[in-house]
Amino acid sequence: MNSILHCLPPSEFKLLEADLNPVELSKGEVLFEPDRRGDYMYFPSDGVISFLGDTGEGGSVEVWSVGYEGIAGLSSLSGTSKPFRGIVQVAGTALTGKTSSLRRHFQKSNAFHDAVLRYYDYLLVQISYVGICNHNHSIEQRLSRWLLMIGDRAGTTELKFTQDAIAGILGTRRATISVAAAALQSQGLISYSPGAIKIETRRGLEKASCRCYKFINSRKR
């Protein structure tokens, strides 16, 4: 269940639910095109949606991601778009609704309104910290941080990602990911096979990660 919806008083959730429909998110699906205003908002339950920025020369980097703790497509609420592509990173389910009807709930329901504001606060921190992390920390720390974040949201320790895909999320080359993954595997923190990574010990991975993971999590409310 999506945390934002879960935290609403039952009466307000009922009103909102009438305008929401369950949807399957399939891996790789593009939900938001850059600079195009979305007509729908998504409340993931166990899928993960990732927003990717362009690093130039065909590369990309994840600027933020949305799982059960959040909402994807918020900018449409105030009629704006964003220059990032939103794609499904981990397949799963979500509830989705038309922005036009959700905007009415946002204006009327105090609980939903305040939950959206709190999420915006968390989102601004997540974006900045992911940016600082990418700038400051080693690729092993960043890979650990990202595996923990995505594992939390996907609710599993077995993640289906190729090293190529991870390179496009952390904004680096496949070879760099390969070296970092080998280092984490040799410490027994993860194990990987083509197209999949398994988190062997969360606590070990937390130690290998920078403080960014804990800090970003601490802002969730």
Place this chain on the structure above:
Amino acid sequence: MASTNSSRQSAASSTHRAPAGDKFCLMLYGSVPTACFVIGYTAHRRDAMENRILKAIPSRELRVISSQLKPVMLAKGAVLYEAGERIAELYLPEDAIVSYLSGTVNGETIEVGVVGNEGIVGIAGLLGEATAFRAVVQIPGHAFSLKRDLLRKEFRRHEGLHRVLLQYTNALVVQLAQTAVCNKFHSVEERFCRWLLMAHDRAPSDILPMTQESVARVLGSRRASVSVVAASFQKKGAIRYSRGMIRILDRKHLEAGSCECYEIITEAHLKLDA
């Protein structure tokens, strides 16, 4: 109070590159880095305001908060909030520029976002309670301060104010994300140009009271690298720097040297007026 007000008028009414603004900056440069000081209460006329959030609020709604807007002077280097601090007041810059800074591993700092006349400093106080970042005045100047509790209350009641602040929050999402990409992937040269263009857009004059040291702290790079870049742009005639100031001479060179991040961020903030 009268003299401060008249200097504000001259800075506000002068265009971007007018010499009156230069004088204004010189006057402020070197002021004491205390947080800020109140320069008196006045009746605020929208046409005299430079802050685009205030300009975008419908006049009926502006009247509600206008008596609570306190004109303040933000001194260079002043720390408006420390990271983790609960926000009591937000600031709407007129011609001041404020950076959100984060520390790096080497004890250096890097800017995660910037706020000038397009925005409001301390939006985290409206969305939640505390800020995650230290907010430091980079370019001194005027702003209006507003109590967080008051804004939080009025914001929910007034549709126009609500819409404008939410649009600004969305623009800030884009700015922070694009700045993160820029800090990581673009050269010191590109980032130097982006920062100067963004500061120039928000400053009252062509003179930015910034040392190469303070530019390095914003860009999260070493002073020596900034020095090399600054020298090359001075040689091209794009800027001239002296005694802790950078004068913008020719934006074209900076625009050519900047990455596309400048345009992406500027465009995101322009949507506020649309």
